[in-house]
Amino acid sequence: MAGGIPIEVSGLTKRFGPVTAVEDLSFTVQPGRVTGFLGPNGAGKTTTLRVLLGLERPTGGSATFDGTAYAALERPLETVGAALEADFHPGRTAKNHLAVYATAAGIPRARVAQVLDQVGIAEFADRRVGGFSLGMRQRLSLAYTLLGDPGVLVLDEPINGLDPEGIKWIRVFLRTLAAEGRTVLVSSHLLSEVQQSVDDVVIIAKGRLVKTGTLTSLELDAAPRTVVDSPDRAALRAALEAAGLSASEGRQGFIVDEPDPGRVGHAAFVGGVEVSSLHRLKSGLEDSFLSLVEGASDAGTAAPHPGTTGEGGDR
Ligand SMILES: Nc1ncnc2c1ncn2[C@@H]1O[C@H](COP(=O)(O)OP(=O)(O)OP(=O)(O)O)[C@@H](O)[C@H]1O
Ligand SMILES: [Mg+2]
Numbered sequence: 001m002a003g004g005i006p007i008e009v010s011g012l013t014k015r016f017g018p019v020t021a022v023e024d025l026s027f028t029v030q031p032g033r034v035t036g037f038l039g040p041n042g043a044g045k046t047t048t049l050r051v052l053l054g055l056e057r058p059t060g061g062s063a064t065f066d067g068t069a070y071a072a073l074e075r076p077l078e079t080v081g082a083a084l085e086a087d088f089h090p091g092r093t094a095k096n097h098l099a100v101y102a103t104a105a106g107i108p109r110a111r112v113a114q115v116l117d118q119v120g121i122a123e124f125a126d127r128r129v130g131g132f133s134l135g136m137r138q139r140l141s142l143a144y145t146l147l148g149d150p151g152v153l154v155l156d157e158p159i160n161g162l163d164p165e166g167i168k169w170i171r172v173f174l175r176t177l178a179a180e181g182r183t184v185l186v187s188s189h190l191l192s193e194v195q196q197s198v199d200d201v202v203i204i205a206k207g208r209l210v211k212t213g214t215l216t217s218l219e220l221d222a223a224p225r226t227v228v229d230s231p232d233r234a235a236l237r238a239a240l241e242a243a244g245l246s247a248s249e250g251r252q253g254f255i256v257d258e259p260d261p262g263r264v265g266h267a268a269f270v271g272g273v274e275v276s277s278l279h280r281l282k283s284g285l286e287d288s289f290l291s292l293v294e295g296a297s298d299a300g301t302a303a304p305h306p307g308t309t310g311e312g313g314d315r
């Protein structure tokens with residue numbers, strides 16, 4: 001295996017006519033770690049990866065492998081394994097499909113059987129790809145990325161369409177690749193889908209960077225709050241207001257922007273209000289992710305230029 005090298009995206013902008021798909025995006029992806037490239041539908045993930053892989057020309061900025069553009073790589077298949085939308089010739093068998101690429105790249109044919117085995121579809125090697133299920137196609141794309149034993153893997157939504165067993169399998173698979181020192185970048189529109197597979201996250205929304213860091217740092221962003229309820233909600237609301245605590249009313253009572261339940265309980269006590277429940281609410285990672293990307297949507301940053309569509313930046 002060639003060593004894992006960092007992926008560097010720097011000031012990347014990509015416009016399609018009036019649509020700004022990616023705007024001034026910068027981040028780095030480190031070897032030896034699995035990085036989740038996350039954002040809602042239309043955030044610009046695929047566009048970024050297509051620029052990185054030389055399939056689109058950037059409007060501005062760059063996306064490189066340690067400073068080298070994909071097109072300038074000497075042995076691309078042995079440096080970077082990439083799986084974007086799976087596009088297979090339906091009439092070819094899995095084995096033939098991979099053999100074509102191996103031959104073109106000067107990779108020994110024996111490698112084909114190895115990678116099919118590695119992704120768990122060796123038994124389907126002689127089947128035509130046209131009859132493959134979505135999960136089998138995903139595994140075949142992964143087999144393709146491994147052909148050249150590359151140090152960098154770039155995978156666009158590789159978990160889409162996998163069954164629970166497939167999802168478990170891919171977690172181990174990604175972790176193993178990173179543990180071998182490879183750079184692994186995996187996109188997804190769902191944090192929960194990759195939460196157990198990733199070390200780092202790069203979160204984008206509307207084409208712009210929202211957050212980058214470790215998964216743990218994202219967990220810390222999910223600020224704990226307090227849930228409190230009373231048989232007399234009007235009195236409780238008044239007591240919270242009197243204590244200067246901001247709260248929103250939900251099904252389980254009031255959700256108070258205060259991590260310490262003791263302070264909320266004290267406010268109720270001071271107001272002479274009976275409390276029927278009082279506990280800390282630890283918001284999940286997914287909540288934290290959603291509030292990050294929703295915050296970015298409110299800003300409406302990389303929306304189509306005003307006046308060119310009727311959608312007013314709600315894309
Ligand atoms: N070839 C193109 N021509 C015009 N607009 C495009 C083109 N490719 C992408 N876009 C637009 O760029 C934006 C980002 O799209 P992109 O496919 O990169 O998002 P994504 O994050 O991969 O979304 P998803 O989760 O749905 O795959 C969208 O508004 C999309 O419509
Ligand atoms: Mg996409």
